[in-house]
Amino acid sequence: MSPAAAAAVTGGIALVVLLGGWILDIPSLRTVFGVSNAMAPSTAIAFLLCAAGLWMARSRPPSGGRRAAVSVLAGLATVPAALKLGEFVLGWPPLFDLTLNARDPGAFPGEMAVPTALAFLLLGPAIALLDVETKRGWRPAQTMTLLGMTLPLLGVVGRIYGVPAAQRFVGGTVVMALHTSLVFLLLAGGIMRSRPSAGVMRMFTDGGKAGTLLRYLVPSMALVAIVAGWLRLLGQRAGWYDVEFGATAFVVFTVALLTALVLRVARKLYRLELDQRKATELQRSVLASIGDAVAITDARGRIVSVNPALEALGGWSEGEVRGRDYEEVFVLLDGAGARIPRDGRLLQRAMVSGQVVTSRGYETSLVRRGGEVVPVSVTASAILGRDREVMGGVEVIRDVSHQREVDQLKSSLISTVSHELRTPLTMIQGFSEILLAKVEGDEDTMFALQQINGSSERLSRLIADLLSVSRIESGRLEARIEPVSLETAVREATHPFAADRDVRVVLEDHGAVALADRDKLFQVLTNLLSNAVKYSDPHTPVTVRVAAGHGMAEVSVEDQGMGMTEEDLARLFQKFFRSDRTEVHTTPGTGLGLYITKNLLELQGGSIRAASTPGRGTTMTFTLPLEQRVGPGSVPEAKGSAQVGR
Amino acid sequence: MKKLLIADDEEGVRALVRMTLEGGNYQILEASNGEDALNLARAEHPELILLDVEMPRKSGLDVCRSLKADTATAGATVVMLTARTQDADVAAGELAGADGYFTKPFSPFALMRKVEEIMEAEAS
Numbered sequence: 178m179s180p181a182a183a184a185a186v187t188g189g190i191a192l193v194v195l196l197g198g199w200i201l202d203i204p205s206l207r208t209v210f211g212v213s214n215a216m217a218p219s220t221a222i223a224f225l226l227c228a229a230g231l232w233m234a235r236s237r238p239p240s241g242g243r244r245a246a247v248s249v250l251a252g253l254a255t256v257p258a259a260l261k262l263g264e265f266v267l268g269w270p271p272l273f274d275l276t277l278n279a280r281d282p283g284a285f286p287g288e289m290a291v292p293t294a295l296a297f298l299l300l301g302p303a304i305a306l307l308d309v310e311t312k313r314g315w316r317p318a319q320t321m322t323l324l325g326m327t328l329p330l331l332g333v334v335g336r337i338y339g340v341p342a343a344q345r346f347v348g349g350t351v352v353m354a355l356h357t358s359l360v361f362l363l364l365a366g367g368i369m370r371s372r373p374s375a376g377v378m379r380m381f382t383d384g385g386k387a388g389t390l391l392r393y394l395v396p397s398m399a400l401v402a403i404v405a406g407w408l409r410l411l412g413q414r415a416g417w418y419d420v421e422f423g424a425t426a427f428v429v430f431t432v433a434l435l436t437a438l439v440l441r442v443a444r445k446l447y448r449l450e451l452d453q454r455k456a457t458e459l460q461r462s463v464l465a466s467i468g469d470a471v472a473i474t475d476a477r478g479r480i481v482s483v484n485p486a487l488e489a490l491g492g493w494s495e496g497e498v499r500g501r502d503y504e505e506v507f508v509l510l511d512g513a514g515a516r517i518p519r520d521g522r523l524l525q526r527a528m529v530s531g532q533v534v535t536s537r538g539y540e541t542s543l544v545r546r547g548g549e550v551v552p553v554s555v556t557a558s559a560i561l562g563r564d565r566e567v568m569g570g571v572e573v574i575r576d577v578s579h580q581r582e583v584d585q586l587k588s589s590l591i592s593t594v595s596h597e598l599r600t601p602l603t604m605i606q607g608f609s610e611i612l613l614a615k616v617e618g619d620e621d622t623m624f625a626l627q628q629i630n631g632s633s634e635r636l637s638r639l640i641a642d643l644l645s646v647s648r649i650e651s652g653r654l655e656a657r658i659e660p661v662s663l664e665t666a667v668r669e670a671t672h673p674f675a676a677d678r679d680v681r682v683v684l685e686d687h688g689a690v691a692l693a694d695r696d697k698l699f700q701v702l703t704n705l706l707s708n709a710v711k712y713s714d715p716h717t718p719v720t721v722r723v724a725a726g727h728g729m730a731e732v733s734v735e736d737q738g739m740g741m742t743e744e745d746l747a748r749l750f751q752k753f754f755r756s757d758r759t760e761v762h763t764t765p766g767t768g769l770g771l772y773i774t775k776n777l778l779e780l781q782g783g784s785i786r787a788a789s790t791p792g793r794g795t796t797m798t799f800t801l802p803l804e805q806r807v808g809p810g811s812v813p814e815a816k817g818s819a820q821v822g823r
Numbered sequence: 824m825k826k827l828l829i830a831d832d833e834e835g836v837r838a839l840v841r842m843t844l845e846g847g848n849y850q851i852l853e854a855s856n857g858e859d860a861l862n863l864a865r866a867e868h869p870e871l872i873l874l875d876v877e878m879p880r881k882s883g884l885d886v887c888r889s890l891k892a893d894t895a896t897a898g899a900t901v902v903m904l905t906a907r908t909q910d911a912d913v914a915a916g917e918l919a920g921a922d923g924y925f926t927k928p929f930s931p932f933a934l935m936r937k938v939e940e941i942m943e944a945e946a947s
Contacts, residue, residue, distance in 0.1 A: 600927060603833075603836060603839070604833075604839065607839040607928065607929065608835075610931055610932065614932070
């Protein structure tokens with residue numbers, strides 16, 4: 178049960194008992210067994226109305242009919258109070274109390290006290306306005322409640338001190354009953370606690386410095402003041418000292434005690450602040466000691482902080498760029514040297530998706546303050562709050578000029594070496610082929626020549642594969658995407674194999690046009706076909722199937738060969754993977770073909786998958802984006818041209 | 824008799840081309856560097872020129888550019904013969920005006936077929 182609900186329920190029960198005391202005429206119930214004067218029945222009724230209102234609006238803003246009901250209850254609670262004030266100020270006859278007290282007219286003072294009426298006029302509307310908040314965050318309900326609390330407090334303190342004037346407040350003949358004061362304090366506490374995270378209550382419930390200060394200081398200050406005042410009165414009444422000394426001693430005593438209190442709180446806060454400062458300093462020094470450049474922005478992309486590595490890399494000091502637009506200050510270029518627009522930036526994508534985004538290859542460069550361009554790699558992520566809301570972003574920028582240099586060295590080395598290897602290989606392959614064609618030697622000689630020729634061909638394929646892998650890994654492989662007719666591509670690729678093998682082409686979609694790199698698609702088809710031919714019986718057919726649907730073309734190459742095991746399938750696309758099975762090992766291959774194929778397809782926006790049953794055959798299926806067909810009007814046209822073609 | 828110029832600093836490659844096309848209907852001219860190739864092409868006007876890319880004194884690409892820039896020699900069919908196969912290399916050949924691209928190592932008979940294809944296309 179929430180504190181507000183608890184206040185409403187306890188108050189409600191106590192008041193029903195009190196009202197019972199009036200109705201059944203049991204004086205001890207009315208006066209809490211004689212400790213206090215009686216609570217007026219009108220007061221009890223007003224309390225019940227307030228308690229019911231608070232109960233309905235507890236914990237969450239009421240809506241619709243419920244809100245109306247809360248307003249009516251709170252409004253009714255102020256009626257006897259308004260009448261009482263009218264009676265006191267304007268001299269109206271005491272109608273309300275007399276009617277209720279008709280059974281026992283001599284039971285006066287059974288009327289509502291003036292401070293009680295004032296308190297109801299503050300707390301009643303407070304319940305009705307519980308969720309009203311101004312643009313600047315002011316909650317009138319809280320101010321009214323805090324003001325209203327002073328009246329019962331006056332009553333309680335007045336009773337402790339034995340000062341009836343304080344209990345009567347501005348006048349009237351009746352003092353506020355003790356239990357009335359206590360129920361008021363309970364009600365006011367309930368109202369404040371019903372919205373623990375709104376207005377001033379937010380500071381109270383917060384775990385931070387303000388919360389600590391308020392929670393500690395407010396009750397202790399009240400206690401100190403009340404005790405000091407009481408001691409002063411006690412001494413004065415006993416005649417130990419006169420009023421002048423009493424006032425002086427009270428002031429000094431209060432000042433001393435309050436100072437001691439404030440010192441204690443200050444020490445607490447100081448420790449809290451030291452901890453926070455340490456945490457902030459740790460964050461700063463961690464950020465400062467990171468070797469990569471780090472930028473932190475707010476949710477709108479404005480720079481909050483840059484670390485020394487970024488200051489050095491970009492050429493801007495933190496003071497110069499704080500608060501400025503991150504994208505404006507740190508300009509990034511793409512592979513073509515064009516400025517990357519705002520929504521293309523990794524940080525923007527990270528903040529939209531809430532995920533970590535990393536740049537690939539050497540495409541991105543940073544423009545330094547002087548206009549100099551540095552190759553960089555970028556990792557961006559969003560800073561998310563407790564409710565996963567985006568609070569800002571972090572971008573880590575790494576200067577990769579050294580890596581790029583090394584990589585360029587590596588690729589020029591590979592290119593030189595492969596060039597140097599290819600020239601002698603040209604002689605071996607060329608002359609062995611000429612000898613095979615021209616020389617009429619014995620069987621051994623011919624076999625030797627065939628071995629030389631075959632091996633040089635293998636060697637040249639291996640060099641080509643290694644070059645492809647080197648290009649894939651350095652991210653320098655590029656695709657020239659254009660519309661490619663899949664039928665034409667498949668026919669071209671199958672043609673060289675068709676001489677020695679039964680290669681079947683099944684076109685489920687004749688006009689399928691993929692968006693692909695013509696040469697790379699040819700390489701993919703050749704790789705898959707040569708695998709299918711290599712790993713299956715020469716008498717079995719190899720089938721190439723072309724299908725289209727859902728924006729993607731699907732091409733599969735199917736053989737009835739030796740197939741693959743589950744373990745083989747799982748590692749099929751890894752670099753240098755070759756199955757341990759002897760029938761695979763005796764067939765020449767580098768274990769690079771499918772790795773290259775997969776990368777070539779991904780470069781063109783496609784994918785590849787494999788399905789296989791050992792001993793039954795393998796089906797390799799790849800996808801490529803289809804060219805968007807423009808509207809239904811173009812379909813018959815395509816059909817027509819296909820007919821002409823046949 | 825058609826004239827064919829092979830320019831390559833590797834004696835072996837020139838021999839390979841010569842032996843492959845021997846007996847065919849060709850007069851084969853040979854050059855071992857870029858400058859010689861250019862001079863020979865200007866003097867003899869061969870129909871087909873096979874150019875190695877990396878040659879001393881003048882690169883195959885430079886020779887190709889010079890040939891294509893000169894109206895007297897621009898009519899010759901130029902095929903680059905090279906061990907460089909990267910996309911950028913192929914693009915450089917195209918940019919220099921080469922009509923074809925043949926990569927090393929090559930099958931001499933495939934080269935012969937390509938040459939015959941080109942010659943037939945020229946004839947028709």
